[in-house]
Amino acid sequence: KAGVTQTPRYLIKTRGQQVTLSCSPISGHRSVSWYQQTPGQGLQFLFEYFSETQRNKGNFPGRFSGRQFSNSRSEMNVSTLELGDSALYLCASSPTGGPPYNSPLHFGNGTRLTVT
Amino acid sequence: EDQVTQSPEALRLQEGESSSLNCSYTVSGLRGLFWYRQDPGKGPEFLFTLYSAGEEKEKERLKATLTKKESFLHITAPKPEDSATYLCAVQPNDYKLSFGAGTTVTVRA
Numbered sequence: 001k002a003g004v005t006q007t008p009r010y011l012i013k014t015r016g017q018q019v020t021l022s023c024s025p026i027s028g029h030r031s032v033s034w035y036q037q038t039p040g041q042g043l044q045f046l047f048e049y050f051s052e053t054q055r056n057k058g059n060f061p062g063r064f065s066g067r068q069f070s071n072s073r074s075e076m077n078v079s080t081l082e083l084g085d086s087a088l089y090l091c092a093s094s095p096t097g098g099p100p101y102n103s104p105l106h107f108g109n110g111t112r113l114t115v116t
Numbered sequence: 117e118d119q120v121t122q123s124p125e126a127l128r129l130q131e132g133e134s135s136s137l138n139c140s141y142t143v144s145g146l147r148g149l150f151w152y153r154q155d156p157g158k159g160p161e162f163l164f165t166l167y168s169a170g171e172e173k174e175k176e177r178l179k180a181t182l183t184k185k186e187s188f189l190h191i192t193a194p195k196p197e198d199s200a201t202y203l204c205a206v207q208p209n210d211y212k213l214s215f216g217a218g219t220t221v222t223v224r225a
Contacts, residue, residue, distance in 0.1 A: 004159070033213075043160075043203065043215035056212055090159050104150060105213070107159030 001026060004108035006091050012114045018079040021111045025072050025093030031055075032074040033105060034066055037088040046089075049074055050096075078113075086115045118143045118208050122216035129223045132193050137219045139204030140186040147207040149187050151180050154201045154218070163189075163202075194223045 005024040013019050025032050033056075034046040045058035049068035066076040072093075078085055092105035119142045129135055141149070148167050152160035164173040166182040173180045177198060179190040189202055201218040208214070 035215075042217045043205075045212050045214070048211075056210070058212060092159070104162040104165055105160075106162065107152075109157070109159045 004091055004093050004106055006089075006108035006111050008111060009109070010112045010114075012116060013081050014116055015081055015083060017081050018077060019081060019113060020075055020077045021089055021091075021113075023074045023076075023091030023093075023108060025074070025091075026106055029093035029095055029106070030072055031094045031096055031103075032068055032072060033092045033094075034074070034076050035090040035092065036060075037090055037110070038086075043090070046076065081115045083115050086113060088112050118206060118212075118214045120204060120206050120214050120216035122202075122204050122219050124219060125217070126220045127222070129191070129194055129221065131195055131223055131225050134190070134192045134194070136191070137189040137202055137204075137221070138186060139189070139216055141204075141206045141214075142185075143206045143208040143214070145209035147209065147211065149182055150205040150207070150213070151178075151187070151189055152203040152205065154203055160203055191221065194221070196223045196225050199223045 007022045031050045033048040035043050037043045048056040052068045063079045068074045088110040090110045092107045094103040121140050123138045151163040154160040164180040169184045171182050177192045181188045199222050201220045203218045204216040205213050
C-alpha cells in the first residue's frame with residue numbers, strides 16, 4: 001500500500017508570494033491533517049479535513065488555508081509568505097481522524113519550504 | 117491550554133544500555149496518547165497508542181506505559197538503528213493533537 005505522498009519535497013519562495021502544497025493520502029483514508037514543524041515550535045497542528053470539510057483548525061492566521069477534494073487529496077495554501085513561514089510542512093492521513101475513533105496518523109515526508 | 121513536555125531533550129546511549137524517555141502532559145480530557153519516531157528528513161512514524169492509565173504496549177525493544185500525568189517510553193538494549201527523535205502527542209477532547217518537542221536518541225555501537 002502506498003504511503004502518504006507530498007509534493008513538492010522542497011520549495012523556495014520569496015516573501016510576499018503565495019505557495020500551494022499537495023498531499024495524497026493513503027488509499028481509503030478520508031481524514032487529512034496538516035502540521036507545521038520548526039526547530040523552535042516543534043510540530044503544530046494547522047487543520048484537518050474529512051470528506052471535503054474542515055473539521056478542526058489550529059491557531060494559525062488566515063493566510064494559511066486548505067481544502068480537500070472528493071478523492072481525499074488535499075492542498076494547503078499559504079498567502080503573503082513571511083520569513084517565519086519557513087518550515088517543514090507535514091501532511092498526515094488516517095481512516096477517520098477524530099470522533100468517534102482515535103486512529104493514529106500516517107505522515108508523509110513533508111515539504112520543506114524556505115522563504116527568502 | 118494543553119501542554120506536553122518531553123525529557124530529556126537529548127539522550128546518548130551505548131549499544132545495549134537501556135533507558136527511558138518521559139512525556140508529561142496536562143490536557144483537558146485525554147482521548148489518547150501517541151508515540152512516534154522521526155528519522156532525519158522523514159515524517160513521523162507511528163509507534164503506539166495508549167488510552168488509559170495503566171496501559172502498556174510493546175514493540176521489539178520499545179515499551180510504552182501510561183499514567184494519569186505522564187507516559188514513559190522504555191528502550192531496552194538499544195541498537196544503533198534505534199537512533200531517532202521520539203515524539204509524544206496527546207489528543208484531548210477537542211481532538212487537536214498536541215506534540216511534545218521530542219527526545220533525540222543517539223545509540224553508539
